[in-house]
Amino acid sequence: MNSRAFWFAGSCAVVCLVAASPPGHCAPACEPSVSVEPVSAGLSRISISAPCFAGGHISLRYDSLTLVRVLDENGALTVLFDCYLGEKPPLKLTFPDGMEIQAQLRTIDLERVTKVALFWRGRVNLDLHAFEYAADFNDVGHVWAGAPSSRWQAEERHRRDKLGHGFMTTVSDGTSEGDQLEVYTFIHEPSQASGAVTLALDYESRARIPQEPDSCGTGLYADLEYRVAVWRPNGSVSRTRGSFAPLPCGHPSDQTARYNSKALPQLILTR
Template sequence: MGGACDLSLGLEVEPLALVAVTIEAPCAAGGAAVLHHEGLDVSVLLDAEGRAETILPALAVQAAIRAEAGGQSAAAAVTVPEAARIDRAVLMWQGERGAELHAREFGADYGSPGHVWAGAPGDVEAALRGEGGMMLSLGDSRIPGARMAEVYTFPTGMAARSGAVALSIETPVAATTCGRVIEARTIQISPGVPAPLTRDLSLPVPGCEMEGEWLVLSDMLQGLTIAAR
């Protein structure tokens, strides 16, 4: 029988292989919780009652999720069949942001329709129709040392057109990044691939004399080849 301070975790499957997560941690009210799933870690801020709601991308059909808050942990699992029919790429980091995840769909140029990133995250309705991908930003930067992520999803199993999607990790040489070493992790799932592909990234950024330039890494993630269904 649970106690008054027990942490609870609720999961509900949403379209596009997303999972709605509800956390209740009454004895960690106003604090932070961390969610863990297949190598993805995300920090969530709890309200005055110790409750939080967020979305996590499923990285496996059998999606097991664990939450930690206030020295306690709880785990739950849910079946997400659609996770076998999507392409998904994750960029994860801790603390201050230093890199960005970019997707350029079907030959799109930077800043044009089909260039999907945190500043132009795409359209959920279009993704549901198989017409394009979408970007999800996760984590709460108000939490010191927060675990953050950007997640790109393309609905490969119901794609409305054929073509390629170029994926890249990009870092501006700016006052907040110059001279730093950017530490991050990528995770990628694709139809027919049995397990997520995880890679750790350690990227030295040039000094501040190069401010205004960009570093573009196009080999950390596999580009997507889409066939219309």
């Protein structure tokens, strides 16, 4: 599909793409358009305008990941997209009538960060937990969806202790269509001599009391598969996958043992 790209001058490059309108599609006044703005910590701000599809569902495909989001009553949507595989994979947007726009991602600081992305498909919730520097549950260094921290908090902690710190850049709760995604982003301190971040995975839906019926026994997601991708500051990407063994219903996970640290890589920080 043809598209037109325009570059705007400024401190950050913004790429705007407008779909070529095939016969029978929207009039030019409401053709879908997409703009991409680079954001720090390896993020891209995606702004979508599609007046013809107000309230419609749009899919965003990035490599093997597919996210589904809903346009507002004006056909607009802004997404802070996590580039956990870098800028090279394009972002493919598909609108309700099948029209596609391919956007080139732009971001900042990928050479300063490690990203750990966890994604799965299903209406259940997984939580990625990061324990920085031997932090315990609910300590300041325990970062997860319930205490996501932020870029600004991570930078403030770095100013105080001269260590790298991280935060959750994307969190899912299992309620959206398409894939679910959680990403922990760690901002490195170049002069740091040593340190470690322990990562753990929690099948939160199965640990609830009462349990989610789909998460146990012979439920639809009893043996849920998940995938993990890790972006390193040198541009390398590693990928793994795993799955949960079925667990009988009525036997919730032990409140400590449920956090599986073997499911995710550990971040060893050395010069």
